[in-house]
Amino acid sequence: MNNKRPPCSYKKKFRAVPILYLMGIFLFPSAFVFAKERTIEKLDELLDLPFEELFNISITSTSYFSETPLDVAASVNVISHQNWEKRGARRLDDALENQPSVVSLPNFLGQSSVRIRGYATDNARGVSTLWDGVPIDSFNLSTADVDRQNIQLNTLGSIEVTRGPGSALYGSDAFHGVVALNSYESDKNESRVIGRYGSNGFYSGSYNGTQNLSKDSRMSLSVASSGQPDQNISYDYTGGSAEREYNYQSSTVVAKFASKFNENWSYKIGFYYDDNDSNKFHGRGGQNPSPGRDLSSTNTDITMFKVDVAYKLSQYSDISLNSYSWVTNRFYEQATTGTLDIEITGKEHREAMQLLYRNKKFARTTELSVALETRHDKIDNQRRRVFNSTTTIVDAEFPFSGVGRRIDTFLADGKTHISDSNWIFRYGFRLDDYSDFGSQLTPRLGVIYQLNSQSVLKALYGQSFRAPNAVEVAGSAFIAGDPNIKPEELDTYELVYLRQTKDAKYEVTLFNNELTNGIAAVGGQFTNISKSESRGIELGYSKKMSKWLIESSGSYVDSTDTTNNQDYIAFPKYIINLGIGYDFSHDWVLYVNNRAMLDVHSGTNTNAPELKDYWRVDINLRKSIKKNLQVFANIRNALDRDNYRSSLVDQEGGIPEDGINIDIGAQYKF
16 A cells, blocks of 8 residues: 655665754854844743743653752653744644654554654553643553543643653653643733644634632633544555545643642642544554555543642641542544454543652752552453444454552652762652552662763663553453563663753763563463663754754664564654744744654564655744734745655555645734
8 A cells, every 4th residue: 555645765865964964053053153142032032932941941750849951860851832832733742753762653543652762663552641740541552642642732831751761750651751741820810812723724722821719729721622624635555546534623621720728738629631533544554454444533532630639847848648530431443354344442440549748858968759659440341343334243342341450659769969069869769569460669760960060960770661551461352461461671771961051051861771571462462572672872952042042952763672683663763853943023033943854664564665864844933913912824844845754553655744734823812
């Protein structure tokens, strides 16, 4: 099966342009300084990117205390709302793709699966998604990418992406990394409306508002929806052609209430709802060869409640009781061979409670967090129906329908700054006791040496694990499970150099990953058999000057399935990101974003052909008409290149991206 827009032949000469561009950014940053530095207040106001947003940004997902880039013991980037807006992001996967060593690869059921530092396998598992600190990865598949693929960007304030282990804090599924979604809130009364419409029928609309309800209570509300109509995208296959609709509608609502009883007692209550409907996206490719029927659709929703109660013990310590509950409903539809179709319906829920103690001045120079947790997961039901236009062939529960799991946890996490020295030590562990397979101990260690007030060296070690999911324990309709299967484990070693000045940031990271006990299907049954490795280098450089803003990053990643001696060829060896912003006169701001991905194949299969070099240029132009009103336009794929993405389901030739398209919008604050 071939897509209508055939990939161009692979040409090495395309690779030289972005590589030379990146070398210039990292080796000769002064060459990009076009004017003497002066006040940057005007640029800050127009880009809505204050100094703190770029360099002194607060990181909240790597510890139970707020951290800075200089003292955080992880490789983590914070993506602000303003950051993804100026890159023209429409969906959640768009917002994530300006990071080194991070891609979001097309999968079936309309999803895109986040892959970090290699490991581009034909499943979506291994990266944990947190929504205001709550893990929303499903029990049945160990991922949120299938059910929660498009939580609305306009309900979020920021996204934190950790490249590397997160299990010492978050347990299973925080394996290759963590995507932490932080919903919108504000410490001042405000309201904001954003509307946007695109040339392919794309639309989005949102409202965000925060209001004082009393002297000691506040409420934040976010409502957003986006989608696109039938796209009628043609694709070719042996003997003819067909079309895919690529139609979707997504909506998200978040309401949060925060209040104080008195000076010591406070509480927060949150309500979350998300619904996603994706119709006739690509199917499973080479695993579903029926001509003209390579299609899949999904409709899922989640409803979640979160309640936190905190008591202030002293100026530096507090204790809190944090709880949440969510339930998700899912419906998947997939065409299969011949004239048959498959429908899958299911329901799953989770409840958890955590008792957390924090002390910012424990033993004077130590920050310490200690927590007890308990969590219960349950697949309420999961059913499969196979049918054609006249007959139902199969209508049965999956083997894992009704399966549950309880997890009891103790964790401790600390940071000690040695008095009168430049050394900071990070340490912690998490002990999880699973009702179905036993206990798992997960440590992390870090040493940070402060070279001076602006530069640090970090040596980091972390272990992460991924517990077998419900399908791997109980089996599916096609592959037998193993109730004695063990968790996957990953050891990660990192060496980081970071320099951060008042107007620039430089970062170099070397990493090495070793995965053991990998779960794979062998002989019709899930088992622990595979081993794999990943290593590479990540670079980052950002600079703010006069009317210019430069943000760049790059990575080289080599990842290998050592059990089968095969490279993970669906993950690009080279990723290059370059964004340049300029403040024109008369309140106009231009931002041009480049992303290049090199040395990547069209799918995970060893016979998948190599794709031509990917290079996409997006342009954002924004004007402030008055203090509270901005209008903007985005040109996506401005060079109209025939860009193709690698597919985790082995679509022949990869998945084509849209050609050049335009959207316009406005933001009004009141």
